[in-house]
Amino acid sequence: MTERFSNYQVTADFKNTLESMVAWYKRNFEKLPDQKHLKTExxxxxxxxxxxxxYSNYIIKKYATGSYDLDGDERNGQEFTVKVDGDLPIPVAVTHYEPYGNHKQLVTFVGDNIAGDIKLALNGDETDPISLLAQNATSENIVTALEKLPVIGSGNVAxxxxxxxxxxxxxxxxxxxxxxxxxxxxxxxxxxxxxxxETLWGDSRRVEKIHYPIPLIGEWDGDDNTVNDAVAAGSIGTGHWFPxxxxxxxLNECRDYNGDGTPNL
Structure with missing residues (x-):
């Protein structure tokens, strides 16, 4: 006997197994929110x-004669390198779904040379200039700038x-x-x-590591030397646990990486 279940045709036994797993998760998460017992299992x-x-884990050393002609540019025999991290997992910041929590906004920077100062404005009031230099664009400095806005005030933003x-x-x-x-x-x-x-996802204050199961190579950036990392720092994705x-x-957001420390969409 088969039936439709979440857009898949499955046997009744498999459907019952999935429903039992969901029920088990719900029952145990409610009982022990810290989920420590799940990790031990x-x-x-x-x-x-x-x-x-x-992140990239795929390498090409040289174009073979007659095999590559990108956008009409002849590159036979040219050598180039790709940043290679092997099969090691990379650190990721875990976020959590929070539809009924505080109002949150995600500010995303896209470009080849993200530098200089910006200002954020809310309800007609504008912050002092905020430097985009990595050593200056810290949580503390951005909070300080935002707290000066009349609509926000001290202690009301993270x-x-x-x-x-x-x-x-x-x-x-x-x-x-x-x-x-x-x-x-x-x-x-x-x-x-x-x-x-606006976003419904909040910072869980938790860092994990994620594996990428297939070779990943980025996009040619036109400088005849490197290929961009396939996974850019700051990209959003999802992952599942395998014992x-x-x-x-x-699943990972498609963002190119231009090799100079800034994302390029």
């Missing part, structure tokens, strides 16, 4: 994550800095309130873009 829930560093992304959460006296998206003032000569959107292996990525 080799079972963990899937994760959504933001990558903390770029910021998590990911590579190429800022997660801004309204809290304290602003908990439960909704806001328009930040407007962004960038330098007139900037060759990058900044996108702001004896660890978390394995099954």
């Amino acid at each position: 080799g079972v963990r829930p899937p994760i959504r994550y933001v990558t903390l560093q770029p 910021v998590t800095v990911y590579p190429g992304r800022w997660l801004i959460e309204f809290m304290g006296d602003l908990s439960g309130m909704s806001f328009d998206n930040f407007e962004v003032d960038i330098p007139s000569a900037a060759i990058f873009e900044v996108h702001v959107c 004896g292996v660890g978390y394995v990525s099954d």
Whole structure:
């Protein structure tokens, strides 16, 4: 006997097994929220994550004669390298779904040369310039700038800095309130873009490592030397736990990486 179950045709026994697993997860998660007992049994829930560093695990050493002609550019015999991390997992920041939590916005930077100062504006008020230099664009400095806005104030905002992304959460006296998206003032000569959107995902304050199960190679960047990392730092993905292996990525945002430490979409 077979029947439809979540868009798949499966046997009744398999359907019952899946339903039993779901019921077991729900029962045990409610009983022990810290989930420590699940780890001892080799079972963990899937994760959504933001990558903390770029990744490639595929290497090409030389173009063979007559085999590559990208965009009409002749590259027969040219050598180039790819950043290679082998089969080692990379660190990722785990996020959690929080549909009824505080209002949160995700600020995403896209471009080849993300530099200079920007300003964030809310309800017509604008922050002081915020430097995009890595050593200056810290959670503390961004919070300090945002707290000076009249609508926010001290202790009412938190910021998590990911590579190429800022997660801004309204809290304290602003908990439960909704806001328009930040407007962004960038330098007139900037060759990058900044996108702001509301998000239902919050920072779990937890770091795991993720494996990529297939060879990954990025995109040719036109400088005749390197290929961009296939997985950019700051990209978003999901992963499932495999006992004896660890978390394995099954979905990852498509973001190129231009090799200079900034994401390029």
